[in-house]
Amino acid sequence: MIEVEAxxxxxxxxxxxxxxxxxxxxxxxxxxxxxxxxxxxxxxGPNGAGKSTTVKMLTGILVPTSGxxxxxxxxxxxxxxQLARRIGAMFGQRxxxxxxxxxxxxxxLLRHIYRVPAExxxxxxxxxxxxxxxxxxxxxPVRQLSLGQRIRGELTAAMLxxxxxxxxxxxTIGLDVVAKQRVREFLADxxxxxxxTVLLTTHDLGDIERLCSRLLVIDHGRLIWDGGIDDLRARYxxxxxxIVDLEEPAPPLAVDGARVERVDxxxxxxxxxxxxxxxxxxxxxxxxxxxxxxxxxxxEEIVRRIYSEAWRC
Amino acid sequence: MRLASPRLDWEIAKRGxxxxxxxxxxxxxxxxxxxxxxFMQAYILLAVYRHRTNVGxxxxxxxxxxxxxxxxxxxTVYMFGWRELALRIKDGSIAVDLARxxxxxxxxxxFDLGRAPYHFLYRGVPPFIVGALVFDLRTPSPLDLxxxxxxxxxxxxxxxxxxxxxxxxxxxLVDYRGVVTLAIVVSLFFSGMVLPIAFFxxxxxxxxxxxxxxxxxxxxxxxxxxxxxxxxxxxxxxxxAVWALALLGLGRLALNAGRRKLVIQGG
Amino acid sequence: MADALLLYRRLIAAQxxxxxxxRASFALDIAGTTLITxxxxxxxxxxxxxxxxxxxxxxxxxxxxxxxxxxxFAFTDLVIGHLDEFPQLIRQGSFDVLLVRPRGTxxxxxASDLALRRLGKALQGAVVLAYALxxxxxxxxxxxxxxLALMIPxxxxxxxxxxxxxxxxxxxxxxxxxxTNAFTYGGNFLTQYPIDIYGRWARRLLAYVVPMxxxxxxxxxxxxxxxxxxxxxxxxxxxxxxxxVVAAAxxxxxxxxxxxxxxxxxx
Numbered sequence: 142m143i144e145v146e147a148x149x150x151x152x153x154x155x156x157x158x159x160x161x162x163x164x165x166x167x168x169x170x171x172x173x174x175x176x177x178x179x180x181x182x183x184x185x186g187p188n189g190a191g192k193s194t195t196v197k198m199l200t201g202i203l204v205p206t207s208g209x210x211x212x213x214x215x216x217x218x219x220x221x222x223q224l225a226r227r228i229g230a231m232f233g234q235r236x237x238x239x240x241x242x243x244x245x246x247x248x249x250l251l252r253h254i255y256r257v258p259a260e261x262x263x264x265x266x267x268x269x270x271x272x273x274x275x276x277x278x279x280x281x282p283v284r285q286l287s288l289g290q291r292i293r294g295e296l297t298a299a300m301l302x303x304x305x306x307x308x309x310x311x312x313t314i315g316l317d318v319v320a321k322q323r324v325r326e327f328l329a330d331x332x333x334x335x336x337x338t339v340l341l342t343t344h345d346l347g348d349i350e351r352l353c354s355r356l357l358v359i360d361h362g363r364l365i366w367d368g369g370i371d372d373l374r375a376r377y378x379x380x381x382x383x384i385v386d387l388e389e390p391a392p393p394l395a396v397d398g399a400r401v402e403r404v405d406x407x408x409x410x411x412x413x414x415x416x417x418x419x420x421x422x423x424x425x426x427x428x429x430x431x432x433x434x435x436x437x438x439x440x441e442e443i444v445r446r447i448y449s450e451a452w453r454c
Numbered sequence: 455m456r457l458a459s460p461r462l463d464w465e466i467a468k469r470g471x472x473x474x475x476x477x478x479x480x481x482x483x484x485x486x487x488x489x490x491x492x493f494m495q496a497y498i499l500l501a502v503y504r505h506r507t508n509v510g511x512x513x514x515x516x517x518x519x520x521x522x523x524x525x526x527x528x529x530t531v532y533m534f535g536w537r538e539l540a541l542r543i544k545d546g547s548i549a550v551d552l553a554r555x556x557x558x559x560x561x562x563x564x565f566d567l568g569r570a571p572y573h574f575l576y577r578g579v580p581p582f583i584v585g586a587l588v589f590d591l592r593t594p595s596p597l598d599l600x601x602x603x604x605x606x607x608x609x610x611x612x613x614x615x616x617x618x619x620x621x622x623x624x625x626x627l628v629d630y631r632g633v634v635t636l637a638i639v640v641s642l643f644f645s646g647m648v649l650p651i652a653f654f655x656x657x658x659x660x661x662x663x664x665x666x667x668x669x670x671x672x673x674x675x676x677x678x679x680x681x682x683x684x685x686x687x688x689x690x691x692x693x694x695a696v697w698a699l700a701l702l703g704l705g706r707l708a709l710n711a712g713r714r715k716l717v718i719q720g721g
Numbered sequence: 722m723a724d725a726l727l728l729y730r731r732l733i734a735a736q737x738x739x740x741x742x743x744r745a746s747f748a749l750d751i752a753g754t755t756l757i758t759x760x761x762x763x764x765x766x767x768x769x770x771x772x773x774x775x776x777x778x779x780x781x782x783x784x785x786x787x788x789x790x791x792x793x794f795a796f797t798d799l800v801i802g803h804l805d806e807f808p809q810l811i812r813q814g815s816f817d818v819l820l821v822r823p824r825g826t827x828x829x830x831x832a833s834d835l836a837l838r839r840l841g842k843a844l845q846g847a848v849v850l851a852y853a854l855x856x857x858x859x860x861x862x863x864x865x866x867x868x869l870a871l872m873i874p875x876x877x878x879x880x881x882x883x884x885x886x887x888x889x890x891x892x893x894x895x896x897x898x899x900x901t902n903a904f905t906y907g908g909n910f911l912t913q914y915p916i917d918i919y920g921r922w923a924r925r926l927l928a929y930v931v932p933m934x935x936x937x938x939x940x941x942x943x944x945x946x947x948x949x950x951x952x953x954x955x956x957x958x959x960x961x962x963x964x965x966v967v968a969a970a971x972x973x974x975x976x977x978x979x980x981x982x983x984x985x986x987x988x
Contacts, residue, residue, distance in 0.1 A: 225823035479896035501918035
C-alpha cells in the first residue's frame with residue numbers, strides 16, 4: 142500500500158532580521174518503510190521530528206527532495222488528484238468541514254467533490270450515522286458543534302468516499318475519555334471489518350496501545366523504530382518496578398538485582414529485571430512488608446527511552 | 455473605584471504601538487497601497503487644475519499636497535473601520551472589561567494614541583516622501599509645521615470618539631454591520647478623504663463643516679497647508695477639541711446605557 | 722467542464738442559501754453596498770461641479786467609464802472577492818486540506834463563496850450607466866452594441882486575473898495582502914477615470930503590464946466613437962476580449978507555479 146525508500150525532505154530556512162542567513166534543515170532524512178494493505182499502524186515522534194512532513198509527502202501535499210515514494214501504486218506529488226480519490230485524511234486541528242453550514246451539507250458537498258454514487262453515499266452515511274451517533278447534530282452548523290461532535294463529523298467526512306487508506310493526525314486530541322474510546326473502537330472496526338489501511342499520527346499513547354500493532358517512531362528526521370509493540374516492550378521495556386509498602390520508613394533497601402529508584406516514607410520503588418517473585422522474597426527477608434505492587438513499564442517511558450537512546454547513538 | 459494613572463495610560467499606549475509594530479510586512483504592504491492610491495488621486499486632481507488655477511481656495515500645489523497628507527493620515531486616524539469594541543460586545547468579553555477597574559473608553563483611547571504614531575511613521579511618512587519626490591508639494595511654515603502634530607493628535611481623538619460611538623451600536627443591534635458601514639461611508643466622505651472639502655459645492659461644504667468628520671482629516675491637512683491664519687489657528691484646534699469631547703461624551707453615555715442593558719439582561 | 726460547473730453551482734448554492742436566510746438583513750446589505758459604492762460616483766459629480774471636463778472627457782463620458790468599470794468589477798468581486806481572505810487560509814494551514822481533495826485548488830478556492838451583496842455595486846453601476854447613455858449621443862451600430870456587451874465580461878475577467886495573480890503573494894508571505902488590494906481595488910479606482918490624465922509611465926503600465934486600460938478605456942473609445950486623446954493605434958480598442966483571455970491564461974499559470982513552489986518549499 143505504501144512504499145517509501147530513502148525519502149528525504151530538505152527545507153531552506155531564512156533567518157535573521159532581514160532574512161539574510163540561509164540554513165538548510167533536513168526535516169526527513171532518508172527514511173524507508175513499507176505498509177501492507179490492511180495494517181493499522183502508529184506514527185510517533187517528538188514535535189518537529191518530521192511526522193507531519195512525512196505524511197504531507199505521502200498525501201501529495203509536499204514534494205520530496207529525493208527518494209522514492211509510492212502510495213496505492215501512485216506517486217503522490219505527481220498524481221495528486223488520482224491519489225486523492227483513494228485516500229482520506231483528517232488533520233485533528235484543522236477543520237475540513239464547511240464552518241457555517243450544517244454538518245449534513247458538508248457531507249453532501251464532499252459527496253459531489255469525490256463523485257460518490259448516490260446509493261453508496263446513502264449506505265455509507267447511514268452506517269456512520271449509526272456507529273458515530275451523528276443524528277442529534279446532523280443539521281447543526283459546524284461552528285456550533287462541540288469538539289467531540291466535530292471530530293466525529295470530520296472522521297465521517299474523511300471516510301465517506303470509502304478510501305482504501307486513511308491518514309489521521311491526532312484524531313483524539315482534546316476529547317474526553319468516553320469519546321476517545323468511541324473513536325478508537327470505530328477505527329479498529331473500520332480496519333478490521335473493511336480492511337482500511339490506517340496510518341495514525343499521534344502523541345496519545347493510549348491510542349497506540351489500544352489500536353496499533355505496529356509502530357513507526359521518528360526522531361530528528363530518522364526512523365528509529367519500525368516494529369511491533371510487543372517487540373518494543375521486550376527490547377526497551379526490560380525493567381519493571383516493584384512498589385513495596387514497608388511497615389515503617391526505612392533507608393533504601395540494598396537488595397541483589399534491584400535498585401531503589403525512589404523512597405517516600407514507608408513506600409519504596411525498586412527497579413528490577415527478571416522474576417518479581419524472587420525479588421519479593423529477597424525484600425521480605427530484609428524488611429517487614431505490608432503490601433506490594435508490580436508495575437509494567439508504560440509506553441511513554443519506553444518511548445522516552447527510545448528517544449534518549451537515539452540521541453546517544 | 456477606577457484605576458487611572460498616566461503610567462497606566464503609557465503602558466497601554468505602548469501596547470497599542472506594539473500590536474501593529476508586530477507585523478512589519480503588513481505595514482509595508484499597506485504603505486505600498488497608500489502610495490499607489492496617492493498617485494492616482496494626485497493625477498485626478500491635477501487634471502482638474504488643467505481647467506482652473508484655484509478651487510475653493512486650493513491651488514494645484516495645495517491639492518497635490520492634500521493628496522499625500524490624506525494618504526498619510528488614512529491609517530493614522532484609522533478611517534476604514536474599526537470594530538474591536540463591537541466584537542467584544544458581541545462575544546460578551548465586554549462584561550469582563552466593564553467589571554475591571556479600568557475604564558474601557560480610556561483604555562481604547564490610550565491604546566489608539568499609542569497605535570497612531572506607528573501608523574503615521576510607517577504607513578504615512580514613506581508614501582508622503584515618495585509623493586514629495588515626484589510632485590511639487592507645498593512647504594509648511596514653521597508655525598504650521600509645529601502645530602500640525604497637535605492637530606493630528608486631536609484628529610485621532612475625534613476619530614476614536616466617533617469609532618467608539620458607532621461600535622457601541624452593538625449593544626442594541628444584532629446586526630451592527632449596517633451601522634458600521636454607514637458610519638464609515640459618511641465619515642470617509644465628509645472627512646475630506648475622497649475629495650478635499652474645498653471642492654464641495656457650497657451647500658455641501660456647509661454640511662461638512664457642521665459635522666465632526668472634517669476634524670478627523672481635513673482640519674489637520676488645512677493646518678499644514680497654512681489655510682488658517684492668526685486666531686483661526688487656535689480656533690480650529692479648539693473646534694477639534696470640542697468635537698473630541700462631544701464624541702467622547704456621547705460615547706460615555708452609550709457605554710453607560712449599554713452597561714445598564716447588560717446588567718438587566720444578565721450579559 | 723460541465724461537471725465542474727455543476728460542482729461549482731452545488732458548492733456555492735449552500736453558501737447562497739445561508740446568505741438568503743435572513744431576507745431583511747440581506748436587503749439591507751445590498752442597499753448598503755449600493756450606497757457605499759455610490760460615493761465614488763459622488764466624487765466624480767463633485768469634480769465636475771468644479772470643471773467642465775476631465776482631460777478631454779465630459780461628465781457623461783466619465784460616467785460611462787465609471788459605470789462599465791464598476792459593473793465588471795462588481796461581478797468579479799462577487800465571484801472571487803473572497804480571495805482577499807486567502808492569506809488567512811494559508812496561515813491556518815487549510816490550503817493543505819484542499820490539496821488532499823481530488824479537485825484543482827484554484828477551483829476549490831473560488832467555489833468556496835459567493836457574496837451576493839456585492840451585486841449592489843453592479844446595481845449602482847447600472848444606474849450610472851443609464852445616466853451616462855442618457856446624456857450621450859451614441860451612434861449605435863451592431864459592433865458598438867456588441868462591444869458594450871463584451872467589455873463587461875472581458876473587464877471582469879481582467880480584474881479576476883489580477884485578483885488571482887495577486888492572491889499568489891500569500892504563498893510567499895501571508896502579510897502581503899494589502900499589496901494585492903493596490904492592484905484590485907486600486908485597479909478599479911483607476912479605471913473609473915480616463916487614462917489620459919495619468920502620467921506617461923503610469924499609462925504604459927496600465928496598457929501593457931497590468932492591462933487595466935482594456936477594461937474600460939479602450940472599449941469606451943470605440944463605443945463612444947471618441948478619438949483617442951493619447952493617439953494610440955485604433956486596433957487597441959478591439960483587443961479587450963483577447964487581453965482578457967491572455968490575462969486569464971497567465972493568471973492560471975502564475976497560480977500553478979505558486980502552488981508548485983508551495984508544495985516544494987513546505988508552505
